Amino acid sequence: MSHRHHFRVGPVGFRVASDWAGPIADLKRLYADYPTLEGCAATATARIEAARPWRRWVRPAVHIGGDYTIPDALPLPLSQGLLAAEMAMNLQVALGWRQHLLLHASAVERDGRAIIMVGASGSGKSTLAAMLGEGDWRLLGDEFAMLGLDDEQLSPFPRLISLKNESIAAMVACVPPERLGPIITGTPKGIIRHLVPRADAIARMDERATPALLLFPTFGGEAGLRPVPPSEAFMRLTDSSTNYVALGEPGFAALTRLVRDVPAVAIGYASSDQGVAAVEALWAELEA
Amino acid sequence: MSDDSQPTPEESQDGSSHNAARRGVLMVGAAGVAAAVTVRPAFAQTAASVFNCEIPVPEPVYGGQYIALDGTLVPAGTQGAFPGAGRPFTGEEVRQALQGRSLPGTTAEQGSAYMNYIRRLRAGQSGFTCYASIQVPR
């Protein structure tokens, strides 16, 4: 395992080791402005490796591993090496992190208050977060929202944003090229391109925020807005949490408090611009 | 039991106290309708989310057996049962099957038998982790 990089994202320190140089070169470039491991709450080790030594060169197949691994996972081609590295990092956090309640959600912040956008891949949460993060909002994260177990605060976790298919073009048009990763084709989700968060999101990654709105966006869903009752929000959030069950009672306490204290709304929208406008309008109403 | 904000009957209507003569309404529900849901664990739902993982039908160690309509394994040649799939299914194919698409290369009945087999998988069986990592969002 001859290629390595390490860096901190919010409370998590990552050590990434790779059998190939390419993905590490990508990580070094894209995470160049991120802090070192100093000051992180815990480190996670992610590895991308060949099953046998000669498979580094012969039909290279990238296996995802680290402290935690999924036994049935098939490898990815080397052309998707950066994606594999990001997946390996996500896996370590998803399976191992116990310091916060993890929600599969993106989050943005303004004036110390945050919107948590909850949804599966394809719901549009990543694109919405990316667009809001280029506007008047600070991106807290794209993949995981980290909720404090005692204090209901969100800890930022601003990893690379994973843009897919149609949402890539809109962002490419409005960010400098050095913030964009390679174009990765042929993935199960189509074309993927990674986006480095804006400088403020990186610089302020230790500034926590108070959740003020739970949003359940559906791209291509029926346009409009529907309040979500606490019980429905609770169930949908347990579905979106990778560590709710493992946390036990602290997870129950944190999540019940969250749905009690924070309003939840489902929105459907037909275009990303419409989605952004809907979010801004909703926020204005809430804060009025 | 430790209670957090369990309303008393007098408060259940609108949160404010009434005199004891005013009672709350209790919806007991219809016969036969379940009134509880247990939270199930969601596994790693990560970036480019569905892992490129595989679910063999059946597990290689039972390669010679057939799959009955209810998903259980039966001896090869059993009437009404199907031979195992020629190749493992990917997590993405099974995820789409859970949402209503058919499993590739299968008839409706055969696909249904395979899906029942997959739903019966338990920890330790080949393909279980892959299946568990595909959680269909509500």
Place this chain on the structure above:
Amino acid sequence: MPATPPLWLAPHADRLSIFTLDTLTAVYDRASGQTHILAQPLPEILAALRDSGANAQAIADRLSATFDIADSGDLHARIAECLNELAALGLVERA
């Protein structure tokens, strides 16, 4: 001679953490680590058993005394069904 109906008991006072969400109630069972979402009348049955055990009819009587029962139909039978559901979850047990 008809069999004596089962006497149902709520779990020990420290076992459950109960949180009313809205019309549904979240319950964390410390013994199993499971979280259940309960609709009426399950939380109310648990509350009715808090001070002492009771059989289904007695629970139905306690609930009728405290609430206006909304649905028509055999209340005793519905309560008995709900108790079986709570038992399957491990939230009540027979004495």
